[in-house]
Amino acid sequence: MQWKLGTPLWWAVSGVWKDADLDKTVIRAADRLRCEIENIAEEGGDLQKVSFMNDAGPTQTVLESYGTENLKKMRDVAAKYDPYGVFQELENDGVLLRNI
Structure with missing residues (x-):
């Protein structure tokens, strides 16, 4: 092809x-x-305008590229299933909701 x-x-x-x-x-x-x-x-x-986490560079805002509606859904899911932010706080760095 x-x-x-x-x-x-x-x-x-x-x-x-x-x-x-x-x-x-x-x-x-x-x-x-x-x-x-x-x-x-x-x-x-x-x-x-979509970035992939596996291929993104350190300056790219991957989660924001998924759109505001999807970002809100991710935040809602995180609030429901991880209300204390364990998965955001124990991870040193990377593509994290806390970095937005």
């Missing part, structure tokens, strides 16, 4: 480097690339 204009396309940027001092530089470069690709997709009317 050959890719055609208008066909949905998903992509992920990844990289490997040894020097931890370059973390911020590499993350900024990958984020600039992601933003440029999103701008091109938006200009062409093809941008899907």
Whole structure:
């Protein structure tokens, strides 16, 4: 199957480097690339504003990309089944409702 204009396309940027001092530089470069690709997709009317947790970079707001209605549902479920915020507070970092 050959890719055609208008066909949905998903992509992920990844990289490997040894020097931890370059973390911020590499993350900024990958984020600039992601933003440029999103701008091109938006200009062409093809941008899907949904991020996947497994592929998202540290600067992306994944849960917010699911829309306000779905975010409200997630907060309601968290309030019902985790009223003390155990699953939000014991997790060090990541895609968490508490970070929104």
